[in-house]
Amino acid sequence: MTTPTHLRLGVAGLGTVGVGVVKIIRKQAALLEARTGCKISITAVSARSKTKDRGVNLTDYAWEDDPVKLATRDDVDVYVELMGGSDGPAKASTEAALAAGKDVVTANKALLAHHGQALAEQAEADGRVLRFEAAVAGGIPVVKALTEGLAGNEITRIMGVMNGTCNYILTRMQSAGLPYDTVFEEANQLGYLEADPNLDVGGIDAGHKLALLASIGFGTKVSFDAVELEGIGQISIEDIHQAADMGYKIKLLGVAQMTGRGLEQRMTPCLVPETSPLGQLDGGTNMVVLEGDQVGQVVLRGAGAGEGPTASAVLSDIIDIARGTRISTFGQPAQSLVDAKPAQAVTPAPYYLRLTLQDKPGALAKVAAVLGEAGVSIDRMRQYGHDDTDAPVLIVTHKTTRAALDQARAGLAKIDVISGDPVALRIEEI
Amino acid sequence: MTTPTHLRLGVAGLGTVGVGVVKIIRKQAALLEARTGCKISITAVSARSKTKDRGVNLTDYAWEDDPVKLATRDDVDVYVELMGGSDGPAKASTEAALAAGKDVVTANKALLAHHGQALAEQAEADGRVLRFEAAVAGGIPVVKALTEGLAGNEITRIMGVMNGTCNYILTRMQSAGLPYDTVFEEANQLGYLEADPNLDVGGIDAGHKLALLASIGFGTKVSFDAVELEGIGQISIEDIHQAADMGYKIKLLGVAQMTGRGLEQRMTPCLVPETSPLGQLDGGTNMVVLEGDQVGQVVLRGAGAGEGPTASAVLSDIIDIARGTRISTFGQPAQSLVDAKPAQAVTPAPYYLRLTLQDKPGALAKVAAVLGEAGVSIDRMRQYGHDDTDAPVLIVTHKTTRAALDQARAGLAKIDVISGDPVALRIEEI
Structure with missing residues (x-):
C-alpha cells in the first residue's frame, strides 16, 4: 500500500454531519493537504433530496440518487457513509463500496454494532480499511x-x-x-x-x-x-x-x-x-x-454530537487514510477477534436503594432483616421525617453481588411495610 | 514503505520508563503481535550501569555501553531513546540512529524542544519517523x-x-x-x-x-x-x-x-x-x-508520569511503527513548518490582584483612581476587616490588556497607601 497523493471521496448522506464534512473539505483544503501530503477532494455526493438547500455549495460534485452507485464509482477512492441506519442503503452501499475496492469511513454506530464483524472481515479480506471514529462519542478521538x-x-x-x-x-x-x-x-x-x-x-x-x-x-x-x-x-x-x-x-x-x-x-x-x-x-x-x-x-x-465535532471525527479517519495509516477496524484483524463470552454475573458493587416505609411498628427492623438474610450489608442509611404515614428510606449498601441484591429485592416485595416498588441503582466504583 | 513483520528495538536508558517498556514487551508479546501483526522484540539495551538490579531480566538482550553503538546496530530497527537530556548522548545517539536509517521513539521533551526541528528534518529527509508521545503528558495520548x-x-x-x-x-x-x-x-x-x-x-x-x-x-x-x-x-x-x-x-x-x-x-x-x-x-x-x-x-x-503510563505512551509509538503508520514528527513535513512569530502582546484577560492597603483615609480611592487611569476596570472587589493597620484587598478585573495591567501596577507602586508588592495573576478564560 503506497501513500496516496489524491484522495477522492464519495459522501453519502447530507444531514448535519455530511454538510459538516463538505464544509471542512471546502474550507480547509490547503491545511489538509499540508498535513497529509495528499489532496483531498469530493467527487460525488448522494442524499435523499437533491433540491434541498443545505447552505453549502454542492455544484462542484456529481450527484447520485443511489448511494450504491456513488459507493462504486470509479472516481471515488473512499466511501464516506453518513446516512445512518443499521441496514438498508447504509449496509448495501458499504458492502458495495468494499466489494469495489474502496476504503470506507462511517459515522454509523448501528450499522457497525450489528454488522461490524462481517463488514470488517469483508474489508480486510481485500486489504481495505473500514473506520468509524465518528460513530462513538462525536468529536472525542476515543x-x-x-x-x-x-x-x-x-x-x-x-x-x-x-x-x-x-x-x-x-x-x-x-x-x-x-x-x-x-x-x-x-x-x-x-x-x-x-x-x-x-x-x-x-x-x-x-x-x-x-x-x-x-x-x-x-x-x-x-x-x-x-x-x-x-x-x-x-x-x-x-x-x-x-x-x-x-x-x-x-x-x-x-x-x-x-x-x-x-x-x-x-x-x-x-x-x-x-x-x-x-x-x-x-x-x-x-x-x-x-x-x-x-x-x-x-x-x-x-x-458527543453536532455538525463540527462529528465532522472532525470523520475527517480524522479520512486524514489517516490520506496519510497511509491503515489500521484494522477493531484494532486487530477481524478474523482474529474471538467470541465474547458474556459474564453470567456482574461485578459486585454498592447499590443505592430507595424505599417508602409505612409507619408501622418494627417496619425498619423488617427491612434490615430481609437485607441481612440476603447477605446485603448496609453502609449508610437515612430515614426522613414524615408528615403522613409513609417515610422515604435511603440505603447505600456495601459492595454486594447482584444475586444477593435480587434476593433482597424479592424479600422486600414480600413484607407488608413497604409502599410501592423499591428503587435499586448500581453505584459504579470509579 | 511496507509494513514490517518483525520490529527489533534498541532501548537506551533503563530508568523508570525504560524498565517499564522492557516489562511490557516481555509480558505482552502475544497481545502486541495480535494487535500489530508484527513481532516486537528487544535486541539490545544500554544504560549507565550494567550491573544495577532493575528488577527485570535483561539477559536476553545484548548490552552496549555506548548508546551510539546501540543506535546504529544492524539488528536494531527502532532506536528507543529514554535517557533524557537535551544534548549529550541523547542527541548524539538519536542523530546516529537516524543517520543509520533507524526510526526513533523518544520520551525526551528537552531534546525535542531544543533540537526537534533539526532532528525531524533529518529523519524525514531519509524517510524515517521520529515520534515522541511519551514526551508530553505521560500516558495521555495527546x-x-x-x-x-x-x-x-x-x-x-x-x-x-x-x-x-x-x-x-x-x-x-x-x-x-x-x-x-x-x-x-x-x-x-x-x-x-x-x-x-x-x-x-x-x-x-x-x-x-x-x-x-x-x-x-x-x-x-x-x-x-x-x-x-x-x-x-x-x-x-x-x-x-x-x-x-x-x-x-x-x-x-x-x-x-x-x-x-x-x-x-x-x-x-x-x-x-x-x-x-x-x-x-x-x-x-x-x-x-x-x-x-x-x-x-x-x-x-x-x-502525566510514572513507569506504566509513560511506557504505555512509548509503546503506542512503537506500535504505530509496527503497524506501518508513519506520521511526520510534528504532523506535517518538518520542512513545511513555518517560523512562529511570537505575539508581542498577550490576549486580554481578567486579572486577579491582591494588595495590602494601609489604614489611611482615601486609600481605596487612590487605588481605584490608579486602576481607572490605566483603563483597568474592576469586576469584583473584596476588602477584608483588619485588626491592625493593613487590610488585604482582592480585585478581579474585567478583561484587560497586559499593557494596561502593567501601567496599573506601575501606578500602584507610586502611591503611598500600599504595603509590599501587589500580586497580579492572570485568570484564564476557559
Missing part, C-alpha cells in the same frame, strides 16, 4: 485513543457517558427540579431526540457505542446483543435529589469490563460520585474513561 | 489526539496542566494549608522533583511540552525560547486561599494560542474557575485541553 494510543495496554475497563441527550435530560431534571416527562418533552422540542426517542433514552444508541469500544478493548467480536440495556425513563426527580444528597449523580453509564467470568457490558443508569470526572459532567457533553493495566485511567471529554 | 484525531481542525488554543509535581505542590498547599517551602521540601523527600528542581517548579519541563504541542497545533517550528515562563515559587498560601474564596484554583497552566498578533505561548501560574475541568484537577494528574474550530474543546486527563 476510537483512536483506544485502538492506537493505549494499544500497549491490556484494557481492564471502559466506561462512558456517550449519549448527550440522556445526560442533558438528567442534568436538567436536577438543575430545574423538573420530572422526566417534562424534560423529555423539552428535549423533544429542542430537536435533541432521535426520530425514535428510545434510541436515546432507552440506551440503545449509547449501547451501540459501548459494544464497539468493547470489541477494540478486549479483542472480541462486537456483541451488542449481550449489552445489558436499561434506559433513563424510570429515573425520578426524587432519586436524583436523594442521590445528590448522598454525594452522587445519576448518569446513563456504559461499562464494559473483562472479568474471569467473561465480558460484562452494561448501559444502565448508575450513581457515580459527584466529585469524579463523570459526576462533574453536566449537560450534553460526552465522556469516556479508558482503563489500562499500564496507563491507569485516561479520561476523554468533549462534544 | 500527541496522537492533536496530530491525528483533531487533524481536520484549525487548532485555536492548547491549554494544559502538564507538570504533575507542580500540581501536587499547589494542591497540597491548599488542602493542608502549608506554605510553598514546606510542601516543596515534602515533594523533594517523596522523590517527586527532578535533580534540578527548577525544571519542575520553574515551569521549564512543562514549557518544553507546551512548545512541542504548539508546533503540531499551529504548523510552526518548535520555539521553546519564545515560551513565557514563570514558575510557582512565588505563589503564596494566601493567594491560594483568596483565589479559592473567589471561586478559583491556581494552576501552573500552559496556554498556546494563535492570534492575529502572532503565536502566544505561556507557562505561568493562572487562576481557573474551580468548577472547570482544569480547576477540578487535583494532585499529580495531568490535563490537556485542545480547542479546534470544528470540535470545540476536547479535554484529556490522565497520569
Whole structure:
C-alpha cells in the first residue's frame, strides 16, 4: 500500500454531519493537504433530496440518487457513509463500496454494532480499511485513543457517558427540579431526540457505542446483543435529589469490563460520585474513561454530537487514510477477534436503594432483616421525617453481588411495610 | 514503505520508563503481535550501569555501553531513546540512529524542544519517523489526539496542566494549608522533583511540552525560547486561599494560542474557575485541553508520569511503527513548518490582584483612581476587616490588556497607601 497523493471521496448522506464534512473539505483544503501530503477532494455526493438547500455549495460534485452507485464509482477512492441506519442503503452501499475496492469511513454506530464483524472481515479480506471514529462519542478521538494510543495496554475497563441527550435530560431534571416527562418533552422540542426517542433514552444508541469500544478493548467480536440495556425513563426527580444528597449523580453509564467470568457490558443508569470526572459532567457533553493495566485511567471529554465535532471525527479517519495509516477496524484483524463470552454475573458493587416505609411498628427492623438474610450489608442509611404515614428510606449498601441484591429485592416485595416498588441503582466504583 | 513483520528495538536508558517498556514487551508479546501483526522484540539495551538490579531480566538482550553503538546496530530497527537530556548522548545517539536509517521513539521533551526541528528534518529527509508521545503528558495520548484525531481542525488554543509535581505542590498547599517551602521540601523527600528542581517548579519541563504541542497545533517550528515562563515559587498560601474564596484554583497552566498578533505561548501560574475541568484537577494528574474550530474543546486527563503510563505512551509509538503508520514528527513535513512569530502582546484577560492597603483615609480611592487611569476596570472587589493597620484587598478585573495591567501596577507602586508588592495573576478564560 503506497501513500496516496489524491484522495477522492464519495459522501453519502447530507444531514448535519455530511454538510459538516463538505464544509471542512471546502474550507480547509490547503491545511489538509499540508498535513497529509495528499489532496483531498469530493467527487460525488448522494442524499435523499437533491433540491434541498443545505447552505453549502454542492455544484462542484456529481450527484447520485443511489448511494450504491456513488459507493462504486470509479472516481471515488473512499466511501464516506453518513446516512445512518443499521441496514438498508447504509449496509448495501458499504458492502458495495468494499466489494469495489474502496476504503470506507462511517459515522454509523448501528450499522457497525450489528454488522461490524462481517463488514470488517469483508474489508480486510481485500486489504481495505473500514473506520468509524465518528460513530462513538462525536468529536472525542476515543476510537483512536483506544485502538492506537493505549494499544500497549491490556484494557481492564471502559466506561462512558456517550449519549448527550440522556445526560442533558438528567442534568436538567436536577438543575430545574423538573420530572422526566417534562424534560423529555423539552428535549423533544429542542430537536435533541432521535426520530425514535428510545434510541436515546432507552440506551440503545449509547449501547451501540459501548459494544464497539468493547470489541477494540478486549479483542472480541462486537456483541451488542449481550449489552445489558436499561434506559433513563424510570429515573425520578426524587432519586436524583436523594442521590445528590448522598454525594452522587445519576448518569446513563456504559461499562464494559473483562472479568474471569467473561465480558460484562452494561448501559444502565448508575450513581457515580459527584466529585469524579463523570459526576462533574453536566449537560450534553460526552465522556469516556479508558482503563489500562499500564496507563491507569485516561479520561476523554468533549462534544458527543453536532455538525463540527462529528465532522472532525470523520475527517480524522479520512486524514489517516490520506496519510497511509491503515489500521484494522477493531484494532486487530477481524478474523482474529474471538467470541465474547458474556459474564453470567456482574461485578459486585454498592447499590443505592430507595424505599417508602409505612409507619408501622418494627417496619425498619423488617427491612434490615430481609437485607441481612440476603447477605446485603448496609453502609449508610437515612430515614426522613414524615408528615403522613409513609417515610422515604435511603440505603447505600456495601459492595454486594447482584444475586444477593435480587434476593433482597424479592424479600422486600414480600413484607407488608413497604409502599410501592423499591428503587435499586448500581453505584459504579470509579 | 511496507509494513514490517518483525520490529527489533534498541532501548537506551533503563530508568523508570525504560524498565517499564522492557516489562511490557516481555509480558505482552502475544497481545502486541495480535494487535500489530508484527513481532516486537528487544535486541539490545544500554544504560549507565550494567550491573544495577532493575528488577527485570535483561539477559536476553545484548548490552552496549555506548548508546551510539546501540543506535546504529544492524539488528536494531527502532532506536528507543529514554535517557533524557537535551544534548549529550541523547542527541548524539538519536542523530546516529537516524543517520543509520533507524526510526526513533523518544520520551525526551528537552531534546525535542531544543533540537526537534533539526532532528525531524533529518529523519524525514531519509524517510524515517521520529515520534515522541511519551514526551508530553505521560500516558495521555495527546500527541496522537492533536496530530491525528483533531487533524481536520484549525487548532485555536492548547491549554494544559502538564507538570504533575507542580500540581501536587499547589494542591497540597491548599488542602493542608502549608506554605510553598514546606510542601516543596515534602515533594523533594517523596522523590517527586527532578535533580534540578527548577525544571519542575520553574515551569521549564512543562514549557518544553507546551512548545512541542504548539508546533503540531499551529504548523510552526518548535520555539521553546519564545515560551513565557514563570514558575510557582512565588505563589503564596494566601493567594491560594483568596483565589479559592473567589471561586478559583491556581494552576501552573500552559496556554498556546494563535492570534492575529502572532503565536502566544505561556507557562505561568493562572487562576481557573474551580468548577472547570482544569480547576477540578487535583494532585499529580495531568490535563490537556485542545480547542479546534470544528470540535470545540476536547479535554484529556490522565497520569502525566510514572513507569506504566509513560511506557504505555512509548509503546503506542512503537506500535504505530509496527503497524506501518508513519506520521511526520510534528504532523506535517518538518520542512513545511513555518517560523512562529511570537505575539508581542498577550490576549486580554481578567486579572486577579491582591494588595495590602494601609489604614489611611482615601486609600481605596487612590487605588481605584490608579486602576481607572490605566483603563483597568474592576469586576469584583473584596476588602477584608483588619485588626491592625493593613487590610488585604482582592480585585478581579474585567478583561484587560497586559499593557494596561502593567501601567496599573506601575501606578500602584507610586502611591503611598500600599504595603509590599501587589500580586497580579492572570485568570484564564476557559
